[in-house]
Each structure stands twice: as C-alpha cells, then as structure tokens.
Amino acid sequence: MGGSADPGRDLERDLYDFYRQATSRLFRELKVQLSISKNQREDDTPLQKALREAMVNPLVHADYSERASTLVVKAPDYFGFRNLGQMCISVEDALAGGKSTGEKNSLPLSRAAPSS
Numbered sequence: 877m878g879g880s881a882d883p884g885r886d887l888e889r890d891l892y893d894f895y896r897q898a899t900s901r902l903f904r905e906l907k908v909q910l911s912i913s914k915n916q917r918e919d920d921t922p923l924q925k926a927l928r929e930a931m932v933n934p935l936v937h938a939d940y941s942e943r944a945s946t947l948v949v950k951a952p953d954y955f956g957f958r959n960l961g962q963m964c965i966s967v968e969d970a971l972a973g974g975k976s977t978g979e980k981n982s983l984p985l986s987r988a989a990p991s992s
Contacts, residue, residue: 891935898948902927902955927955934959 903924911918934946938959949956969975 894946895931895935899928899931902931902948902950930955930957933957 906921906923908921908923911921931948934948934957938944938946942960944960947956947958963970965975
C-alpha cells in the first residue's frame with residue numbers, strides 16, 4: 877500500500893482494514909442458529925460479539941512503537957488472539973476485571989516510517 881502524507885491516517889486505515897478482514901474470516905463458517913427476538917431476526921450472536929471484542933483488545937493495547945504483529949488464530953476448537961505488548965496489570969487483576977492503569981488509552985496519531 878502506498879504511503880500518504882499523513883502516517884496516522886495510514887495506520888488508522890490499516891487497523892480498520894485488518895479488523896474488518898480478520899473478523900470476516902473469524903465469522904466465516906460459524907455455526908449460528910437463527911434467533912428471533914421481539915419478532916425480529918437476531919443476526920448478532922453472543923459469540924460474534926465476543927469475537928469482535930477479542931479482536932479489538934489486542935489492537936487497542938498493542939505497542940505501535942515496536943515492529944510487532946497481532947496474531948489471530950482460528951482453530952477447530954478455539955480462537956486465539958495475541959499481541960507482543962506487555963500487560964500493565966497483573967494476570968490476577970486482569971482475570972478479576974475492573975482495573976485499568978490508563979497507560980495505553982489512545983492510539984498514536986502518527987508513527988515513524990519503518991526502517992529497512
């Protein structure tokens with residue numbers, strides 16, 4: 877993809893494209909039962925909502941100052957999501973929920989061009 881004059885815009889577009897393509901692939905071949913609620917078809921299942929949330933987390937919490945990748949795995953018996961950043965809280969606190977350090981609360985507006 878060719879670069880533009882605004883590296884922050886390129887990053888935003890790249891993140892959105894990655895998210896859109898990855899979620900599309902994750903949803904492909906899901907066994908989803910038809911659900912009707914209040915006489916309306918429900919196309920958004922709890923599994924799809926959870927997968928979208930799981931996709932967003934490594935993207936939002938990634939360290940974009942490093943040249944590292946977000947890994948998404950779709951296997952017959954599980955879905956896996958990973959980025960190479962370090963957690964800012966303990967595993968116990970993460971599992972308990974409700975705690976945040978606020979250290980990574982926004983995506984960078986721009987990034988330097990990668991060095992070759």
